[in-house]
Amino acid sequence: MAVLKLFGSFFSPYGYRVIWALKLKGIPYEYIDEDLRNKSPLLLQYNPIHKQVPVLVHDGKPICESTVILQYIDEIWPQNLLLPADPYDRAVALFWIKFADDKLYRANGEEQQAAVKEWLEMLEVMEEHALIGVKKLFGGDEINMVDIAFSFVAIWLGVLEDILGLEICEPHKFPRVSSWIQNFKSIPVIKDNFPDTDKMSTFLKHGREMMLTSKSN
Template sequence: MEQVQLLGMWLSPYSYRVIWALKLEGIAYEYIEEDLSNKSPLLLQCNPVHKKIPVLIHSGKPICESSVILEYIEEIWPQNSLLPCDPYERAIARFWIKFADDKSPSISKMSRTSSEEQETAVKDILEMLETIEEHGLIGGKKFFGGDKISMVDMAFGAVAYWLGVIEDAAGLKISEAHEFPRLQSWVQNFKEVLIIKENLPDRDKMFPLLKRRRDVAGV
């Protein structure tokens, strides 16, 4: 059987994107936790350009960047399709994945930046949430693609789970339920999917770490 390994980090929503996809497809894999303050020779060898996680290693061949890895999983193990079959719908899904990749970093920035930078991050996050509410979750859909979880939902995993913990650590509330009813409904649906529910980082472990980050940043 072909060996599958995942280099990741327990706090990273990008690592969890890949974990969810592998679990959904029923792919056995070896998870290797990385210490990003002391990156392993394997990580540096597999991702010499960006030196970041996650990295999927399939039969000795490394694939980097979470969105690229998800596309790879979709092509190699198509048992449970993560993208629509229709070419137009597939293009729309890729648009939203790119949107998530562009905008989601603002969430982590909110937990580790100065007060002035935090204001910019909060503004960017609000714009992202408003766009999702107005244009991404329309037509009464349970998930971005309809009634079934897809690659787009995984791409927005940081919004569904990490944002709430970071808000609590920062003492801020951005994603008010009454302002984003479609988004809040999606968050609940997303976290009720068994594979998601069983594969999320421990909030009690996340909170003090994120709080310390803010203290170090002097916010």
């Protein structure tokens, strides 16, 4: 059987994308948790360009960038497809995945006011465009790659609100987003493999690292 290794970090929302994709497909893998302040020589060897997690190593061959990894996983293990089969639907999904990716990249540790503004703008686009017509999840009743791409919203919003002591995603302003977050978090595979947000909050409150440190991809 093929050897599959995943380099991730408890702090990386990009890493969780891959964890969830593999769990949803039911693919066993070996997990290596990287300390992002002291990266292993193997990680640097596998991802010399970005030096970041996640890296998936399949039969000794590394794949970097979470969205590239997700597409690879979906092709190699087509059970529970994460991208729609129809080319146009797939293009729409890839558009939103790119949108989420860009937002996640930019949702960086700027000063507080700018970060909150960036989040609000993104939540507005989700509420008014991305989630229009979406039933329970982006893929209908089943999770798909767009849900996974937007998962950082479900992970970080609570952490951010906790740290800042304010409510960013007010349910009456963002009913669709609030409902999507609840639906996403209640999927068994997600719930059972959710990052420890209390640990994240504590970590961030102690100021040891800025949120989204080093923009791991």
